[in-house]
Structures are given as structure tokens and as C-alpha cells.
Amino acid sequence: MKILITGGGGFVGARLARQLLARGQLAGRPIQRLVLADQVAPPAALLADPRVEARVGKLLTQCDALRGEDVDAVFHLASAVSGECEADFELGMSSNLDSTRALLDALRARQQAGAAPTRVVFSSSIAVFGPDPAYPFPPIVGDDTLPTPQTSYGTQKLICEHLIADYTRKGFIDGRAARLVTVTVRPGRPNGAASSFFSGIIREPLAGQEGILPVDLDVQHPVGTVQRMVDGLIAVFEASREAFVGRSAITLPGLNVTVREMLDALEAVAGPAVRARVRAQRDERIAGIVANWPRGVVTPRAQALGLKADASFEDIIREYIADCRADNPAALAGLG
Numbered sequence: 001m002k003i004l005i006t007g008g009g010g011f012v013g014a015r016l017a018r019q020l021l022a023r024g025q026l027a028g029r030p031i032q033r034l035v036l037a038d039q040v041a042p043p044a045a046l047l048a049d050p051r052v053e054a055r056v057g058k059l060l061t062q063c064d065a066l067r068g069e070d071v072d073a074v075f076h077l078a079s080a081v082s083g084e085c086e087a088d089f090e091l092g093m094s095s096n097l098d099s100t101r102a103l104l105d106a107l108r109a110r111q112q113a114g115a116a117p118t119r120v121v122f123s124s125s126i127a128v129f130g131p132d133p134a135y136p137f138p139p140i141v142g143d144d145t146l147p148t149p150q151t152s153y154g155t156q157k158l159i160c161e162h163l164i165a166d167y168t169r170k171g172f173i174d175g176r177a178a179r180l181v182t183v184t185v186r187p188g189r190p191n192g193a194a195s196s197f198f199s200g201i202i203r204e205p206l207a208g209q210e211g212i213l214p215v216d217l218d219v220q221h222p223v224g225t226v227q228r229m230v231d232g233l234i235a236v237f238e239a240s241r242e243a244f245v246g247r248s249a250i251t252l253p254g255l256n257v258t259v260r261e262m263l264d265a266l267e268a269v270a271g272p273a274v275r276a277r278v279r280a281q282r283d284e285r286i287a288g289i290v291a292n293w294p295r296g297v298v299t300p301r302a303q304a305l306g307l308k309a310d311a312s313f314e315d316i317i318r319e320y321i322a323d324c325r326a327d328n329p330a331a332l333a334g335l336g
């Protein structure tokens with residue numbers, strides 16, 4: 001089987017690639033080839049595997065070549081992040097919307113030339129939810145909550161969810177969309193996402209650095225580890241059409257947790273000196289954006305597929321620490 005991961009050089013995409021290579025199969029079929037399409041090169045450890053092929057460049061410029069290619073499975077993760085899309089409208093429209101349409105049309109051309117519809121999993125986001133003056137916004141969103149996005153990123157994700165559903169209805173692809181919750185703790189440097197601080201207040205203190213908290217302690221948000229999100233994307237791929245139920249997007253499980261609970265967990269796992277490295281410095285811009293986000297998720301459709309949220313935020317921190325011990329021990333320099 002040949003699998004394409006767009007965004008395969010990114011955080012979730014590279015982790016998904018690693019997991020698929022370790023499994024060796026998807027939906028019971030051996031993986032012969034894993035194509036990672038991204039504007040940046042994937043990590044060297046992935047390239048060392050002979051099954052991996054990297055295609056570096058903008059997705060929009062890669063889609064024409066895909067028209068004649070036999071690809072059995074697609075995980076479509078390539079995306080500009082929320083902050084980038086808000087700052088640069090053209091970039092978001094091109095990277096998120098135009099690229100997705102070009103990818104889906106390449107797969108449609110393949111189906112119309114006689115191939116079976118390609119199974120596609122699209123990584124959407126809970127950023128599709130937001131408060132619209134016309135609709136009361138439930139603090140906890142479910143699979144049946146009306147998405148009324150309040151950002152360009154959330155709007156692009158929602159449009160793509162509908163494109164996936166419609167190309168599926170027409171029989172061009174066999175598509176599914178899964179909304180990821182905020183992945184925490186994200187390693188490396190802060191990124192352009194307004195949610196970046198949810199990781200920063202844990203990652204930076206563990207590395208011996210100051211972590212800045214721009215919002216109040218009682219802010220609550222759904223989060224999950226990268227491992228849970230990867231497990232979710234694979235389960236969504238492997239689900240039968242009947243088990244997935246319908247064509248609309250599902251939300252992957254998340255742990256609904258307050259910032260106070262996050263910091264208490266940090267102290268329980270790493271000690272008071274590590275927690276003391278978090279400094280509150282309110283940022284009205286970020287606080288304003290976060291105030292428009294869901295405070296939690298309920299995810300009956302994902303749970304029916306056997307998926308669960310992380311059990312506790314302490315578990316989330318312990319998993320991050322275990323990942324760092326394996327990949328980058330220097331990231332734990334602050335852990336006595």
C-alpha cells in the first residue's frame with residue numbers, strides 16, 4: 001500500500017509517519033511506500049527508512065503530478081496554522097483551501113480514470129466552533145454543535161470539511177474529517193498559534209526557562225497528546241463507513257482542563273520549583289481570542305470508534321517527559 005501524508009514534515013504528520021512505519025500496516029494492508037509531502041523536509045530519522053519518500057514543496061504545486069499516481073490512502077494534514085492565517089489571509093486561502101481543492105481534484109481525476117475512490121482523512125480543528133451572535137455558544141461543544149467559525153483558519157477548515165463530505169457523496173473519494181483538539185505538550189519552539197501558551201507553560205518550565213501565562217487560571221480548554229491525535233487519525237481511517245456514520249466531521253476526544261489544573265499537575269509531576277517558573281503576564285489579544293474558544297468537548301462518535309481522551313493532565317505531562325527522554329533530553333534541563 002502507498003500512503004500520502006500531506007504535512008508529513010510537521011509535528012503531527014511526522015509522528016503519524018513514525019507510527020505507521022512502526023505498525024507496518026494500515027487497515028490490514030502492508031505499507032510499501034510512505035510519501036511525505038510538505039514545504040519543509042521531514043526529520044532525518046524518517047528519511048532513513050527505505051519506505052519513505054519526501055516531496056518538498058508547496059502542496060498546490062504537487063497536486064497535478066498526483067493525478068496519474070496510484071495512491072491508496074491519504075492523510076491530509078498540511079495547513080497554515082491559525083495565527084498565520086489571521087495575519088496573512090492569502091496564505092491561509094492558498095495553503096488551506098486552494099491546496100485542499102487541488103488535492104481532492106487530483107484524487108477525483110484518478111477515480112474518474114477507473115481507480116477505486118481513495119480513502120482520505122482530513123485533519124480539521126475545533127477552531128470551526130465559535131460564538132456567533134445569532135446562536136448561543138455552548139461552553140462544551142459536541143458532534144452536533146453548529147460550527148460558526150470566528151477566524152479565517154476555522155472558516156477554511158469548515159469549508160474543507162464540507163468539500164470532503166461532498167466529494168465523498170459524489171463517490172470521488174472515501175473521505176472523513178476529524179477535528180483535532182489542541183495538542184499539548186508540543187515540543188520545540190512556540191509556533192504562530194494563539195494556543196501556543198498551553199504548551200509553553202509546561203514545556204518552558206521543564207526546560208528550566210520562564211513560561212508566560214497570558215490568560216486567567218480559570219480558562220478551560222480541551223487538549224490531548226500528539227499520540228492520542230495520531231491514534232485518532234488512524235482509527236478514523238480504519239473505521240468502516242458504517243462505523244464512521246455519515247459524512248460530517250467528528251471531534252476527537254480531548255481532556256477538558258483548566259489552566260489551574262494544568263499547573264497543579266505540573267507541580268505534582270515536576271515539583272513546586274518548576275511550577276514557580278510560570279509567570280502570569282496577561283495578553284489582552286490572546287485572552288480575547290481564547291475567550292471565543294470552546295471550554296470543552298463531548299465526543300460520542302469518536303468514543304463509538306473506541307477512542308478516549310487522555311486520563312489526566314498529569315499523564316499528558318508524563319508522556320511529554322518520556323518523549324523528551326527518548327528524543328531530546330535537553331528539553332528537560334529544568335527537571336532537577
Ligand SMILES: NC(=O)c1ccc[n+]([C@@H]2O[C@H](COP(=O)([O-])OP(=O)(O)OC[C@H]3O[C@@H](n4cnc5c(N)ncnc54)[C@H](O)[C@@H]3O)[C@@H](O)[C@H]2O)c1
Pocket residue numbers: 006007008009010011012013037038039040057058059060076077078079080081094095096099123124125126179180181182183184
Ligand atoms: N497541533 C494542534 O494543536 C492542532 C489542533 C487542531 C488541528 N490541527 C491540524 O492538524 C494538522 C497538523 O498540525 P501540526 O500541529 O502538525 O502543524 P504543523 O505546522 O507542525 O504541520 C503542518 C505542516 O504543513 C506544512 N504546510 C503548510 N502549508 C503548506 C503548503 N501550502 N504546502 C505544503 N506543506 C504545507 C507545514 O510546513 C508543516 O510542516 C494541521 O492540519 C492542523 O491544522 C492541529
